[in-house]
Each structure stands twice: as C-alpha cells, then as structure tokens.
Amino acid sequence: MTPERAPERVREMFSDLAPRYDRLNRVLSLGLDQGWRRRTVRLLGLPPGARVLDLCAGTGDLAVAGGRFGWQVHAADFSHAMLAAGRGKGGAAAPRSLVQADATRLPFADGVFDGVTVAFGIRNVAEPRRALAEMRRVLRVGGRLGVLEFFREPPSPWRSAFSAYFRHVLPRLARLAGAPRGDAYDYLPASVEDFATPEEFAAWMRDADFEPRSSRRFAGGVARLWVGRAGVEAGAS
Numbered sequence: 001m002t003p004e005r006a007p008e009r010v011r012e013m014f015s016d017l018a019p020r021y022d023r024l025n026r027v028l029s030l031g032l033d034q035g036w037r038r039r040t041v042r043l044l045g046l047p048p049g050a051r052v053l054d055l056c057a058g059t060g061d062l063a064v065a066g067g068r069f070g071w072q073v074h075a076a077d078f079s080h081a082m083l084a085a086g087r088g089k090g091g092a093a094a095p096r097s098l099v100q101a102d103a104t105r106l107p108f109a110d111g112v113f114d115g116v117t118v119a120f121g122i123r124n125v126a127e128p129r130r131a132l133a134e135m136r137r138v139l140r141v142g143g144r145l146g147v148l149e150f151f152r153e154p155p156s157p158w159r160s161a162f163s164a165y166f167r168h169v170l171p172r173l174a175r176l177a178g179a180p181r182g183d184a185y186d187y188l189p190a191s192v193e194d195f196a197t198p199e200e201f202a203a204w205m206r207d208a209d210f211e212p213r214s215s216r217r218f219a220g221g222v223a224r225l226w227v228g229r230a231g232v233e234a235g236a237s
C-alpha cells in the first residue's frame with residue numbers, strides 16, 4: 001500500500017477537502033458528475049422503497065439521488081467531516097441515516113440491504129477486495145451492487161486526452177478553486193493508474209460472490225458503472 005492510500009491519510013485528505021468537495025466536483029467534472037450518479041440509480045434496477053446502503057458516501061450526492069428515486073438510503077463513510085458537510089442535503093430525499101464506518105468493517109447485520117452503491121469511493125479504499133466482501137455480506141441474495149468509478153481503461157486517443165486533463169489541468173484547477181496542495185485531486189491521477197481495469201474488477205466481484213451483470217461507460221469511458229448481483233447460487237432471484 002502506498003503511503004497516499006493508507007486509510008488514515010485518505011480520511012484526513014477527504015476531511016480537509018469536505019467544505020469545498022461539492023463545489024470542486026461540479027467544476028472539475030465539467031458538470032457531468034451528478035448526471036452519472038442519477039444514471040447509476042436508474043441502471044441499478046431496484047424499485048422505489050428498496051433499502052440501499054451508499055458506501056463511501058462522502059457528502060451524500062448519490063444517496064440523495066437514490067432518495068429522490070424513492071429508495072430508503074443509508075449513507076456510510078469513514079470521514080465524519082464529509083458526512084457532516086452533506087448533512088441536510090436533499091430535504092425529503094436526504095439519507096435515512098448517516099453512519100461513520102469503514103468500508104472494510106461495516107456495522108450492519110448480514111443480508112439487510114437490497115442494494116449497495118459506491119461512487120468514486122472503492123478506488124480510495126486500502127483493501128477494496130475486503131470491502132467487496134463486506135458489501136456482499138450486508139446484501140441479501142439477489143441484491144444489487146453498483147460501483148461507479150474511474151477504472152484503468154485501455155489506451156485510446158480520448159483516454160489520453162482525459163488522462164492529460166486529470167494529470168495536468170485538474171490539480172491546477174483544484175488549486176485555483178482553493179483546494180490545499182497534496183489533496184485528493186493531486187492523488188487522483190495516480191490512484192486511477194494504480195487501480196483495477198474493468199475486467200480485473202469483474203474478477204474481484206466474482207471472488208466476492210457477485211455476478212457481474214452489466215458494465216456501462218459514461219462520457220466515452222471517463223467513468224464506468226459496474227452493476228452486479230449478490231449471490232450466484234442456483235435458485236437465487
């Protein structure tokens with residue numbers, strides 16, 4: 001594990017960024033990020049009323065998108081400052097609870113959720129495969145997993161342009177917008193290059209007893225959503 005990915009360092013980094021996180025996200029994703037979260041909710045295939053855990057929830061944008069769809073969302077993140085920065089967001093669609101918890105040690109009983117979502121979070125978790133095992137544990141058989149992430153995609157001209165934006169433009173823009181040096185935006189390009197390819201991630205899902213169901217590229221492969229189903233035992237619905 002690189003020092004940047006040590007859990008304490010990651011938590012500190014996001015906690016420092018928390019007051020500016022939403023504003024920076026809107027600017028740096030060129031306004032695309034909220035649409036990606038709404039599509040994630042629609043593509044998961046869970047009905048209104050479903051009980052969903054949004055993990056690495058940060059300031060709760062995906063949790064609120066799920067709440068607007070009618071899900072009962074519980075938001076968990078190990079940074080209290082990130083959760084606090086999003087408190088009250090979404091009005092009636094706000095998460096039912098905000099839980100400070102590490103993704104690799106979830107304080108929930110087995111099989112209590114119909115869905116688990118993670119947006120731009122798993123790449124930051126020091127032990128992502130352990131987190132996947134925890135997600136599987138808290139999901140019922142047949143429950144849905146949705147992971148929206150910047151995966152390590154195969155090279156292409158568009159991908160090179162986007163990587164250059166990530167490496168050279170994004171950290172400078174973040175600085176101009178007031179983000180501290182050495183923050184999550186400096187670390188983001190390397191964390192993407194170090195992370196799993198979509199195929200490697202699918203293998204991790206299988207190992208954790210998820211059936212990878214569908215994979216969608218957003219913005220031509222800038223981000224990707226993996227949808228999986230918990231439990232591959234015969235007869236599971």
Ligand SMILES: C[S@@+](CC[C@H](N)C(=O)[O-])C[C@H]1O[C@@H](n2cnc3c(N)ncnc32)[C@H](O)[C@@H]1O
Pocket residue numbers: 007010011014015055056057058059060061062076077078079082101102103104118119120121124125126
């Ligand atoms: C890039 S933010 C994403 C926040 C939110 N999901 C979104 O879409 O904006 C990553 C979040 O993952 C959280 N995180 C990283 N490692 C974690 C872990 N091991 N357990 C729980 N949360 C973690 C960070 O605190 C941070 O809030």
